[in-house]
Every structure is written in C-alpha cells, then in structure tokens.
Amino acid sequence: MPSVHQGNFSNRQTQFSVRRQKIIQQRKSLPIASVEKRLVEEVRKNDVLIIVGETGSGKTTQIPQFLFDAGFCRDGRVIGITQPRRVAAVTVAKRVAEECGVELGQKVAYSVRFDDATSGLTRIKYMTDGLLLREALLDPYLSKYSVIIVDEAHERTVHTDVLMGLLKSVQLARSSSVSGGQGLNLGNKNVNVTLEKENDQSGSVRKKPRHEKFAPLKLIIMSASLDARAFSEYFAGAKAVHIQGRQFPVDIFYTLHAETDYLDASLITIFQIHLDEGPGDILVFLTGQEEIESVERLINEKLPQLPQENQKLLVLPIFAALPSEQQMRVFAPAPSGFRKVILATNIAETSVTIPGIKYVIDPGFVKARSYDPGKGMESLIIVPTSKSQALQRSGRAGREGPGKCFRLYPEKEFEKLEDSTMPEIKRCNLSNVILQLKALGVEDILGFDFIEKPSRAAIIKSLEQLFLLGALTDECQLSDPVGHQMARLPLDPIYSRALILASQFNCLEEMLITVALLSVESIFYSPRDKLEEARTAMKCFSSSEGDHITLINVYRASNDFLEKRSMEMSTTKCEKVYKKWCKENFINSRSLRHARDIHKQIQEHVQQMGLNLSSCGDDMLQFRRCLAASFFLNAAVKQPEGTYRALASGQVVQVHPSSVLFRKKPDCVIFNELVQTNHKYVRNLTRVDYLWLTELAPQYYAMQS
C-alpha cells in the first residue's frame, strides 16, 4: 500500500530533519563557533599554529570543517587530522560526516591500521598518527595534504612525537621547493626533492625522478593541555591561540582509605550513584578491555536483583577493539527513563567527548607501556594516572552542568601523583619507530630532531634488536630485502620478521593466524567465578606444545563452525549461533572477530609482497622451530624451583596462569608478552628445544656462549 510507505517515509524524513536541525544548533552553540573567522585568519597567517582548548570546545570536529569552507581543499587537496587512537579517528569521522550531511567515506572519512574508509573524494581525513607516519613511507612529502592537524598532541604518544619531527622537515622541504630550494632534510641525509619513492615487486624501495613543485604545508598542533610552551619552542616560537571552553564546577570526592580492589569499588560506586543521585550519565575510567568486560558482566548480573523501577541502567563499553557500530552507541542519548553508564579506557579523557555525563568514577589507574633498555624488555603495566590525567577525567563531569567526580583513592594520594605523564617515547621499545625512520632515509637516529630525545641507551638497544632481527646491516643501513619488507608491514618488527621467516619455513598460514591473534586482547575470557568451567571448555582446543598452537586450533575451529553454519542459515541466525558457540567455549567473540579482520589485512600485505603462503599441515614441529627462530629474543629456561629465567634479560619470570603450559612446564620456551602485576608473568608460550636457539639464531646465541 503506497500510502503507508509514503507515510513512513515522510515520518523518517521529519525525524531526519529534526536531527539535522539539532546538529546545526549544537554546532552553532559550541565555544569555537564564534571564533571561526579569527582561526581561519590565523591559519592563513601562520605556517605552524598551536591551538589549545578544553575538551569539548569543538577543536576536532569543527576546525577541519572551517578550513574546508575557507578553501583549503581546493584542487583536490586534503586536510589530514591525526589522532593517537583509532576509536577517536573512527567516531569523530562519523560525527563530522553527519554534521556535513554526507556519507562517511566520501568527503569525510577515516583511515586507521587495518581499516581504511577513504576514497578519492575524501577531503577531510581523520587517521591515527601511526598511519600518517606510514603514509610518509610511500609519499615522503605528504603531497596531497594542504593542512595537517596533529590532534591530542598533549598525549605525547611516540607516534605523535616522531610525526612532529617528520612534519617539521616536510614543511621546510615543501616551502623551499616552491622557492626552488633543497630537499627533505631528515637528520644528516638529504633526499632530493625531485625524487619519489616507488615500490617495486620485491617490496624494496627505489627512487624515481619526478619533477614537481609542492605547495606549502600548513601545520596545526592541537592540545587539550593549557601549557603550549613545549610545542611552541619546538616549532621556533610558533604562535599559540587559546580557545575558551565551557566548564561547570565539579565536586570531587575521595575515599577514606585505599581500595584493595578498584573494580569492586567501581561497581559499588556505580550502584550508589544510580540509586542515590539525580539524573545524569556515569562515566567510569578502567584500564582495558578485560576490566571493562568484567565490570560490564558484573553490572548486568547484579541489575536483576534491584527493584524493577531501579533496573533502568544501560551499560555501554568503549575501547579500541570494539566494533565501530558499538562504539557509536555511547554517543546516543539513553532511552527515556534510563541512565547510561559508560565504561571507558582513557580514550574518554580527551579524545572523545561523550554528551550527557554528570558523574565520573576514576579509580586512578591507566595501562601504560614501560621499557627497560638494560633488559631490552617492554611490558604493559597498570600505573597510577598523573595529576593532569586525573583533572581531565574529573573535567568530563562538568561539560553540560555541575557534576561530581568520585576518585577511588584517598586525597593524600592525589598529592603524590606525578604532575604530568611522561612522554611515551621515553618508556617504550623504539625498534618500530627506528625502522620507520630508517625507511624514511634518516641515517643518524641519535641526531634526529625529536621534541624530547629518548635515552641513548634505549636507541642503542633498539638498533641492536633490529640488527639481530636482520633488519639492519653492519653499517646500520636497512637490509635488502628483509629490512625494507619489515618496514612495509604495519606490525611490530618482531612480528614482521616472524612472517617473513614463516614463508621460508612453509608455515606462513599458521604464523598469520598467530600474529593476528597476538595483535588483539585475549580471545579467551575466564570469569573469576567460572575458571574451572573455562578450563574444561578449553581442553578440546589446547595443545600440550603451548599457547600458539592452541590459538590456531581455536581460530580454525571457529572458522569451520562459521563456514558450515553460513551455508545452512541466514547471516543473522548464523551470527547468533556463533555468539552462542563462543560463549559456551569461553571465547571472546569480539576479540576473535577483530583478529579475523586483522588476519585478512595482513594476508593482503604479505601477498602483495609476494611471500609464500603455505601451510605446514600437521607438522607442528616445523611451526615451533619457526617460532623459536622468530622469537629467540624472548626465550626462557626453567629454573629448579619452577620459575623461568628469560635468557636475554636474565629476569626471573613466571608462567601466567592462563597459559596451557601453566601446569606442565617444559624446560625451554619462547613467549610473546611480559605482564607485570605483583609478579612478572610471561604469556603466550610455546615449548621449544634449547638447541634450536643456537641453531636458528646463531647471531645471538653464538655470541652469548
């Protein structure tokens, strides 16, 4: 009946235009709207501009649109905006596409590792800082960009820091190309401006002459921290402008005593707010996917025990590996009568602004990278936040009206916190960054113009690791083809090396699955109260050889399950039974799906590189030998008392209880991850033969003995 359809359609159309009106209204009411003209003027006048403004003032969503409207995308040029986190790049691009009334992927799009939504039409491009660094490998002058905005610069991720150094020299080279000047100066090596890198079949990079002049590049550094001095000094006294934010008062509450279990304390506080406080959504800061999912489960288990009228609490998680449709749910208003409780990682500190928040719960912790150059080991540790992080977190409660922040630690602890977080470049393994800088033509890493120099010891240790992995020659040049191939893969050097080796060991299929699964948070979930059940469920997948083969077994079993069911039933039904299957087997379906996406992307990369995509079939000995050859830097031998000694660092470590080798410990293992809680644990282990290490990694083990 056409009239019914028409009715529905116009109804939808009305809803649509109401939403558009609301968005237009919201845009106009942002603090930044009144300074559009001035900002555009400042960008025209200054080659480098620093913009400082409180979270939620509209920097990320509005400034690229202002510049687009002011003509900065003429001649098909692109405005690039970098974010430290993929979640921010994806959600903000979606928001801005909606504000512009265009489909995502056309004028406005995002590109993050393993997920590129851009097209030839894209003019406003949100991406991660790491991705732009990779783009520079293919286009050293970033020639399609008229403006590059480095957003969230106060976060000082290692990629942001390196990117700023790179952009500084690209900007110089592009402006001098207009005046007929010299080439790209990265450290002590000049790359001629008329050279363009082009990939040949072998995956190595060669140079091809090109005669083109570049338009100047505008740089904008955006930060939510009020102190712009460091950035301004780094960019030769660049101008900084401040945007007024809108901040309502936030009452801060502390606990009387230190909490022993902050997850439990968070849970109690969530319910206290829900039952005792007036309307308004709750934002809880947790350290990662596992914590978020565990609190999510606990809330949903406890909720039915409340009286019916108090059950209207909607739990919404947001973290990097969450599928993007689910990430977007945190931005939608809660259904009438409901209160939202958002469980977030530190992504919600400044990178994304979630409307409706009135209460913030801050346990005071964050997951951070930590690196010990002496031992050459990087680990993820949960550490107290800095004061500035705590302030950003509490600020989230006062965006739309007065709010409350519950810090789950005593007030005297706040005073003990560091003022600000140490830049990541000072606490991470640098081999990835060095590999990329080398691929960009930087010869003297120690002489590179970093905004803050990493320690000499960390640089030297990372160079040494790259040498041991075969990426660098004796002269510290990128090796051909291995070093170049490694630089092309968007993975940690150690994983890139593993894939290249696997193609020689005829087990690339197995290694691809392994690397994809190691790139996501654990695919297993074992709720504390169901540990035994989870262990029993795991039995049918577990391999006595170790966790890597166990992971492969799960991946293959899930693939078989999906393949079979997808032939028998509709996609929705299939998805449902798949989730049920995952649940019964204590598998995290979200992580597994994420791993499957990553697998697909890396497979495309290695195929383009012409690697030999073969499987070792049932010959897992071959695969284990390949693991030993790849991860020899992470080998450990059993000590008489049942702990292990990591061979490279001499550290005493324990097998993580989640490992299939926890109960039956072999003499020698390789591992992938070191986690530090009250003990040092190694995760993802496989049994290897000690003699393989000297046979397969003589460059290291011959040297040791």
Ligand code: CDP
């Ligand atoms: O970058 P900055 O923190 O200055 O602000 P923004 O991210 O541009 O956000 C400006 C406004 O857009 C905020 O008040 C958010 O409420 C809104 N916004 C939204 O509703 N949904 C998004 N996905 C992103 C932003």
Ligand code: MG
């Ligand atoms: Mg922002």
